[in-house]
Amino acid sequence: MSDPKRAAMAYGRFGKTEKPGKEGNVEKDKEQSPSDESSSLRGFLKKGIAGNPYRKAAKLLLLLGKEQAARILAHFSTDEIEKITREIAGIKRIDKEEAKLLFDQFGKAEDKAKAVSGGVEVARSMLEKAFGRDKGDALLEKVIPFGGEKPFSFLEEIESQQIFLLLRRESAAVIAIVLSFLSRKKSGEIVKMLSPSLQVETVRRLARMERVSPSVVASIEMKLQERLHAQGRVVTEEVDGQAVLASILKQMNFREGERILDTLGEGDVVLKEQISKRLFTVDDLLRISDRDMQRVLRDFEDREIALLMTEQNDEVKEKLFSCISDRRKLFVQSELEILGPLRRDEVDKARNNFLAYVRGLVERGEIVLSDDHNPLI
Incomplete structure:
Protein backbone atom coordinates (compact mmCIF):
# COMPACT_ATOMS: atom_id res chain seq x y z
CA MET A 1 0.00 0.00 0.00
CA SER A 2 1.54 3.37 -1.02
CA ASP A 3 2.30 6.17 1.46
CA PRO A 4 -0.05 8.75 -0.20
CA LYS A 5 -3.01 6.41 0.24
CA ARG A 6 -1.95 5.79 3.82
CA ALA A 7 -1.97 9.56 4.49
CA ALA A 8 -5.52 9.91 3.24
CA MET A 9 -6.71 6.67 4.79
CA ALA A 10 -4.95 6.80 8.12
CA TYR A 11 -8.36 6.98 9.60
CA GLY A 12 -9.37 3.98 7.52
CA ARG A 13 -10.22 2.02 10.62
CA PHE A 14 -9.98 4.67 13.27
CA GLY A 15 -13.34 4.99 15.03
CA LYS A 16 -14.52 1.69 13.50
CA THR A 17 -14.64 -1.80 14.92
CA GLU A 18 -15.62 -4.86 13.01
CA LYS A 19 -18.30 -7.05 14.49
CA PRO A 20 -17.13 -10.60 15.06
CA GLY A 21 -17.80 -12.86 12.09
CA LYS A 22 -18.95 -9.98 9.88
CA GLU A 23 -15.81 -8.63 8.27
CA GLY A 24 -16.39 -5.33 6.56
CA ASN A 25 -19.49 -4.35 8.57
CA VAL A 26 -18.81 -1.21 10.59
CA GLU A 27 -20.16 -0.15 13.94
CA LYS A 28 -19.96 3.62 14.14
CA ASP A 29 -18.55 5.79 16.92
CA LYS A 30 -17.30 3.18 19.33
CA GLU A 31 -14.68 4.80 21.60
CA GLN A 32 -11.09 3.66 21.27
CA SER A 33 -8.15 3.93 23.61
CA PRO A 34 -4.90 5.59 22.49
CA SER A 35 -3.42 2.15 21.79
CA ASP A 36 -6.50 1.27 19.68
CA GLU A 37 -6.04 4.53 17.75
CA SER A 38 -2.40 3.64 17.08
CA SER A 39 -3.45 0.19 15.89
CA SER A 40 -6.13 1.73 13.66
CA LEU A 41 -3.52 3.90 11.93
CA ARG A 42 -1.40 0.89 11.18
CA GLY A 43 -4.37 -1.17 10.07
CA PHE A 44 -5.66 -2.03 6.66
CA LEU A 45 -6.12 1.23 4.66
CA LYS A 46 -9.46 1.70 2.95
CA LYS A 47 -9.34 1.68 -0.85
CA GLY A 48 -11.22 3.52 -3.57
CA ILE A 49 -11.17 7.09 -2.28
CA ALA A 50 -10.87 9.56 -5.17
CA GLY A 51 -9.13 12.94 -5.07
CA ASN A 52 -6.12 14.27 -3.19
CA PRO A 53 -5.57 11.77 -0.33
CA TYR A 54 -3.74 14.30 1.85
CA ARG A 55 -6.51 16.83 1.48
CA LYS A 56 -9.14 14.24 2.48
CA ALA A 57 -7.07 13.29 5.51
CA ALA A 58 -6.71 16.97 6.41
CA LYS A 59 -10.46 17.53 6.18
CA LEU A 60 -11.19 14.54 8.36
CA LEU A 61 -8.75 15.74 11.02
CA LEU A 62 -10.45 19.15 11.02
CA LEU A 63 -13.83 17.52 11.51
CA LEU A 64 -12.60 15.39 14.40
CA GLY A 65 -11.40 18.44 16.34
CA LYS A 66 -7.98 19.62 17.48
CA GLU A 67 -7.54 17.28 20.46
CA GLN A 68 -8.39 14.07 18.63
CA ALA A 69 -6.65 15.21 15.44
CA ALA A 70 -3.46 15.95 17.36
CA ARG A 71 -3.38 12.39 18.77
CA ILE A 72 -3.86 10.91 15.30
CA LEU A 73 -1.40 13.25 13.60
CA ALA A 74 1.37 12.11 15.89
CA HIS A 75 1.27 8.65 14.26
CA PHE A 76 2.05 9.86 10.75
CA SER A 77 5.50 10.02 9.22
CA THR A 78 7.23 13.41 9.00
CA ASP A 79 6.63 13.59 5.26
CA GLU A 80 2.93 12.82 5.71
CA ILE A 81 2.60 15.36 8.52
CA GLU A 82 4.08 18.09 6.30
CA LYS A 83 1.76 17.30 3.40
CA ILE A 84 -1.35 17.12 5.58
CA THR A 85 -0.41 20.32 7.43
CA ARG A 86 -0.06 22.16 4.11
CA GLU A 87 -3.58 21.04 3.20
CA ILE A 88 -5.04 22.03 6.59
CA ALA A 89 -3.54 25.50 6.24
CA GLY A 90 -5.04 25.85 2.77
CA ILE A 91 -8.59 24.78 3.70
CA LYS A 92 -10.81 27.79 4.42
CA ARG A 93 -14.02 26.07 5.41
CA ILE A 94 -15.86 22.74 5.29
CA ASP A 95 -19.63 23.18 5.21
CA LYS A 96 -22.05 20.87 6.99
CA GLU A 97 -23.08 18.98 3.84
CA GLU A 98 -19.49 18.11 2.95
CA ALA A 99 -18.87 17.15 6.57
CA LYS A 100 -21.77 14.65 6.41
CA LEU A 101 -20.36 13.10 3.24
CA LEU A 102 -16.91 12.75 4.79
CA PHE A 103 -18.27 11.25 8.00
CA ASP A 104 -20.34 8.78 6.01
CA GLN A 105 -17.34 7.87 3.86
CA PHE A 106 -15.18 7.23 6.91
CA GLY A 107 -17.87 5.46 8.89
CA LYS A 108 -18.69 8.14 11.45
CA ALA A 109 -22.16 9.19 12.61
CA GLU A 110 -23.46 11.92 10.30
CA ASP A 111 -25.45 13.61 13.06
CA LYS A 112 -22.16 14.83 14.55
CA ALA A 113 -21.20 16.63 11.34
CA LYS A 114 -20.85 20.40 11.52
CA ALA A 115 -19.17 23.17 9.56
CA VAL A 116 -15.54 23.84 10.50
CA SER A 117 -12.72 26.14 9.37
CA GLY A 118 -9.10 25.44 8.58
CA GLY A 119 -6.18 27.81 8.10
CA VAL A 120 -2.64 28.43 9.27
CA GLU A 121 -3.52 29.03 12.92
CA VAL A 122 -5.61 25.85 13.12
CA ALA A 123 -2.68 23.89 11.64
CA ARG A 124 -0.33 25.53 14.16
CA SER A 125 -2.60 24.60 17.06
CA MET A 126 -2.83 20.96 15.97
CA LEU A 127 0.93 20.64 15.58
CA GLU A 128 1.61 22.25 18.95
CA LYS A 129 -0.84 19.88 20.67
CA ALA A 130 0.72 16.90 18.91
CA PHE A 131 4.43 17.75 19.26
CA GLY A 132 4.79 20.71 21.60
CA ARG A 133 5.31 24.37 20.71
CA ASP A 134 8.93 24.28 19.53
CA LYS A 135 8.67 21.24 17.28
CA GLY A 136 5.19 22.24 16.13
CA ASP A 137 6.36 25.72 15.11
CA ALA A 138 9.41 24.25 13.38
CA LEU A 139 7.22 21.88 11.35
CA LEU A 140 4.85 24.69 10.39
CA GLU A 141 7.69 27.00 9.39
CA LYS A 142 9.10 24.33 7.13
CA VAL A 143 5.76 23.71 5.44
CA ILE A 144 4.43 27.27 5.40
CA PRO A 145 7.30 29.76 5.57
CA PHE A 146 6.58 33.12 7.22
CA GLY A 147 3.25 31.88 8.60
CA GLY A 148 1.60 31.97 5.20
CA GLU A 149 1.99 35.76 4.88
CA LYS A 150 4.17 37.32 2.20
CA PRO A 151 7.12 39.13 3.81
CA PHE A 152 7.37 42.91 3.33
CA SER A 153 3.76 43.09 2.12
CA PHE A 154 3.42 46.39 4.02
CA LEU A 155 5.86 47.95 1.52
CA GLU A 156 3.54 47.34 -1.43
CA GLU A 157 1.30 50.16 -0.17
CA ILE A 158 4.19 52.61 0.01
CA GLU A 159 5.58 54.60 -2.89
CA SER A 160 8.83 53.38 -4.43
CA GLN A 161 10.61 56.62 -3.53
CA GLN A 162 10.03 56.05 0.18
CA ILE A 163 11.09 52.40 -0.03
CA PHE A 164 14.31 53.62 -1.62
CA LEU A 165 14.81 56.03 1.29
CA LEU A 166 14.33 53.13 3.72
CA LEU A 167 16.86 50.96 1.89
CA ARG A 168 19.47 53.42 0.64
CA ARG A 169 21.92 52.78 3.50
CA GLU A 170 21.48 49.00 3.41
CA SER A 171 23.87 46.55 1.79
CA ALA A 172 23.19 44.97 -1.59
CA ALA A 173 22.48 41.69 0.22
CA VAL A 174 19.65 43.21 2.29
CA ILE A 175 18.23 45.16 -0.65
CA ALA A 176 18.19 41.99 -2.78
CA ILE A 177 16.29 40.09 -0.09
CA VAL A 178 13.64 42.81 0.18
CA LEU A 179 13.25 43.20 -3.59
CA SER A 180 12.84 39.44 -4.04
CA PHE A 181 9.53 39.62 -2.16
CA LEU A 182 8.15 42.79 -3.80
CA SER A 183 6.22 43.00 -7.06
CA ARG A 184 8.32 43.15 -10.22
CA LYS A 185 7.07 46.65 -11.02
CA LYS A 186 7.99 48.07 -7.63
CA SER A 187 11.34 46.23 -7.54
CA GLY A 188 12.22 47.59 -10.99
CA GLU A 189 11.42 51.15 -9.93
CA ILE A 190 13.64 50.85 -6.86
CA VAL A 191 16.57 49.31 -8.75
CA LYS A 192 16.55 52.32 -11.10
CA MET A 193 17.05 54.62 -8.12
CA LEU A 194 20.16 52.82 -6.86
CA SER A 195 23.65 53.98 -7.73
CA PRO A 196 25.20 52.15 -10.72
CA SER A 197 27.58 50.09 -8.57
CA LEU A 198 24.83 49.15 -6.10
CA GLN A 199 22.52 48.25 -8.99
CA VAL A 200 25.03 45.75 -10.36
CA GLU A 201 25.72 44.10 -6.99
CA THR A 202 22.02 43.95 -6.05
CA VAL A 203 21.04 42.39 -9.37
CA ARG A 204 23.89 39.89 -9.08
CA ARG A 205 22.71 38.80 -5.64
CA LEU A 206 19.12 38.52 -6.83
CA ALA A 207 20.21 36.26 -9.66
CA ARG A 208 22.12 33.97 -7.30
CA MET A 209 19.54 33.92 -4.49
CA GLU A 210 18.03 30.53 -3.70
CA ARG A 211 16.75 30.28 -0.13
CA VAL A 212 16.64 32.85 2.65
CA SER A 213 16.38 32.04 6.32
CA PRO A 214 12.94 33.02 7.68
CA SER A 215 14.61 34.43 10.79
CA VAL A 216 16.77 36.73 8.64
CA VAL A 217 13.72 37.90 6.70
CA ALA A 218 11.79 38.51 9.92
CA SER A 219 14.70 40.53 11.35
CA ILE A 220 14.95 42.75 8.24
CA GLU A 221 11.18 43.20 8.10
CA MET A 222 11.02 44.30 11.74
CA LYS A 223 13.91 46.72 11.22
CA LEU A 224 12.23 48.34 8.22
CA GLN A 225 8.88 48.61 10.01
CA GLU A 226 10.56 50.40 12.92
CA ARG A 227 12.40 52.72 10.56
CA LEU A 228 9.21 53.46 8.63
CA HIS A 229 7.38 54.23 11.87
CA ALA A 230 10.14 56.63 12.95
CA GLN A 231 10.40 58.24 9.53
CA GLY A 232 6.67 58.59 9.02
CA ARG A 233 4.85 57.82 5.82
CA VAL A 234 5.84 60.15 3.03
CA VAL A 235 3.19 60.87 0.44
CA THR A 236 4.63 62.35 -2.72
CA GLU A 237 3.14 63.56 -5.93
CA GLU A 238 4.56 63.36 -9.42
CA VAL A 239 6.15 66.70 -10.26
CA ASP A 240 6.99 68.03 -13.70
CA GLY A 241 10.23 69.78 -12.79
CA GLN A 242 10.62 71.51 -16.16
CA ALA A 243 7.11 72.96 -16.00
CA VAL A 244 7.72 74.19 -12.45
CA LEU A 245 11.00 75.86 -13.43
CA ALA A 246 9.40 77.49 -16.47
CA SER A 247 6.60 78.82 -14.29
CA ILE A 248 9.13 80.29 -11.83
CA LEU A 249 11.19 81.91 -14.58
CA LYS A 250 8.08 83.50 -16.04
CA GLN A 251 7.60 85.42 -12.80
CA MET A 252 11.14 86.80 -13.00
CA ASN A 253 12.54 89.65 -15.01
CA PHE A 254 13.03 88.45 -18.59
CA ARG A 255 16.75 89.16 -18.62
CA GLU A 256 17.28 87.38 -15.30
CA GLY A 257 15.40 84.37 -16.64
CA GLU A 258 17.59 84.39 -19.73
CA ARG A 259 20.74 84.48 -17.61
CA ILE A 260 19.59 81.44 -15.63
CA LEU A 261 18.70 79.56 -18.82
CA ASP A 262 22.09 80.40 -20.38
CA THR A 263 23.86 79.05 -17.29
CA LEU A 264 21.72 75.91 -17.44
CA GLY A 265 22.54 75.53 -21.14
CA GLU A 266 26.26 75.43 -20.42
CA GLY A 267 25.77 72.02 -18.81
CA ASP A 268 22.77 70.70 -20.74
CA VAL A 269 21.80 72.31 -24.04
CA VAL A 270 18.88 69.92 -24.62
CA LEU A 271 17.38 70.70 -21.21
CA LYS A 272 17.66 74.43 -21.91
CA GLU A 273 15.77 74.02 -25.17
CA GLN A 274 13.04 71.95 -23.49
CA ILE A 275 12.51 74.54 -20.78
CA SER A 276 12.65 77.41 -23.28
CA LYS A 277 9.72 75.86 -25.16
CA ARG A 278 7.72 75.75 -21.95
CA LEU A 279 8.88 79.19 -20.90
Missing part, protein backbone atom coordinates in the same frame (compact mmCIF):
# COMPACT_ATOMS: atom_id res chain seq x y z
CA PHE A 280 7.33 80.86 -23.92
CA THR A 281 3.82 79.66 -24.74
CA VAL A 282 0.91 80.72 -26.92
CA ASP A 283 -0.58 82.60 -23.96
CA ASP A 284 2.51 84.80 -23.94
CA LEU A 285 1.41 86.21 -27.32
CA LEU A 286 -1.15 88.23 -25.35
CA ARG A 287 1.77 90.05 -23.71
CA ILE A 288 2.97 91.45 -27.04
CA SER A 289 1.81 94.94 -28.05
CA ASP A 290 -0.51 95.17 -31.06
CA ARG A 291 2.13 97.10 -32.97
CA ASP A 292 4.79 94.44 -32.42
CA MET A 293 2.31 91.68 -33.22
CA GLN A 294 1.43 93.36 -36.51
CA ARG A 295 5.09 93.34 -37.39
CA VAL A 296 5.43 89.64 -36.49
CA LEU A 297 2.37 88.57 -38.50
CA ARG A 298 3.66 90.33 -41.64
CA ASP A 299 6.45 87.70 -41.73
CA PHE A 300 4.01 84.76 -41.91
CA GLU A 301 1.77 83.41 -44.67
CA ASP A 302 -2.02 83.35 -44.32
CA ARG A 303 -2.02 79.53 -44.04
CA GLU A 304 0.61 79.65 -41.27
CA ILE A 305 -1.52 82.11 -39.30
CA ALA A 306 -4.58 79.88 -39.84
CA LEU A 307 -2.64 76.85 -38.56
CA LEU A 308 -1.51 78.87 -35.52
CA MET A 309 -5.14 79.71 -34.72
CA THR A 310 -6.21 76.06 -34.86
CA GLU A 311 -7.23 74.78 -31.43
CA GLN A 312 -6.46 78.12 -29.77
CA ASN A 313 -8.76 79.84 -27.28
CA ASP A 314 -10.91 82.78 -28.33
CA GLU A 315 -8.69 85.32 -26.59
CA VAL A 316 -5.65 84.32 -28.65
CA LYS A 317 -7.64 84.23 -31.89
CA GLU A 318 -9.07 87.69 -31.17
CA LYS A 319 -5.56 89.01 -30.50
CA LEU A 320 -4.27 87.69 -33.82
CA PHE A 321 -7.28 88.88 -35.85
CA SER A 322 -7.06 92.34 -34.30
CA CYS A 323 -3.51 92.72 -35.57
CA ILE A 324 -4.21 92.10 -39.29
CA SER A 325 -6.13 94.14 -41.81
CA ASP A 326 -9.80 93.44 -42.62
CA ARG A 327 -8.80 92.28 -46.09
CA ARG A 328 -6.21 89.82 -44.78
CA LYS A 329 -8.63 88.65 -42.12
CA LEU A 330 -10.89 87.38 -44.91
CA PHE A 331 -8.00 85.41 -46.42
CA VAL A 332 -7.09 83.84 -43.07
CA GLN A 333 -10.74 82.92 -42.42
CA SER A 334 -10.87 81.35 -45.87
CA GLU A 335 -7.75 79.31 -45.07
CA LEU A 336 -9.35 78.15 -41.80
CA GLU A 337 -12.40 76.93 -43.70
CA ILE A 338 -10.43 74.91 -46.25
CA LEU A 339 -7.85 73.40 -43.88
CA GLY A 340 -9.96 70.31 -43.19
CA PRO A 341 -8.69 67.53 -40.89
CA LEU A 342 -5.13 68.17 -39.76
CA ARG A 343 -2.41 65.98 -38.31
CA ARG A 344 -1.42 66.86 -34.78
CA ASP A 345 2.25 67.13 -35.70
CA GLU A 346 1.45 69.66 -38.46
CA VAL A 347 -0.41 71.94 -36.03
CA ASP A 348 2.31 71.57 -33.38
CA LYS A 349 5.03 72.38 -35.89
CA ALA A 350 3.28 75.58 -37.02
CA ARG A 351 2.79 76.71 -33.42
CA ASN A 352 6.37 75.91 -32.37
CA ASN A 353 7.85 77.68 -35.40
CA PHE A 354 5.83 80.81 -34.66
CA LEU A 355 6.72 80.81 -30.96
CA ALA A 356 10.42 80.22 -31.70
CA TYR A 357 10.42 83.16 -34.12
CA VAL A 358 8.75 85.47 -31.59
CA ARG A 359 11.07 84.35 -28.80
CA GLY A 360 14.06 85.13 -31.00
CA LEU A 361 12.79 88.68 -31.51
CA VAL A 362 12.29 89.05 -27.74
CA GLU A 363 15.79 87.76 -26.97
CA ARG A 364 17.29 90.23 -29.42
CA GLY A 365 15.28 93.06 -27.89
CA GLU A 366 13.40 93.79 -31.13
CA ILE A 367 10.00 93.39 -29.41
CA VAL A 368 9.01 93.67 -25.77
CA LEU A 369 6.79 91.50 -23.55
CA SER A 370 4.67 93.16 -20.91
CA ASP A 371 4.47 91.76 -17.37
CA ASP A 372 2.63 92.56 -14.16
CA HIS A 373 5.54 94.72 -12.97
CA ASN A 374 6.11 96.55 -16.25
CA PRO A 375 2.92 96.69 -18.35
CA LEU A 376 2.93 98.01 -21.88
CA ILE A 377 1.59 101.52 -22.34
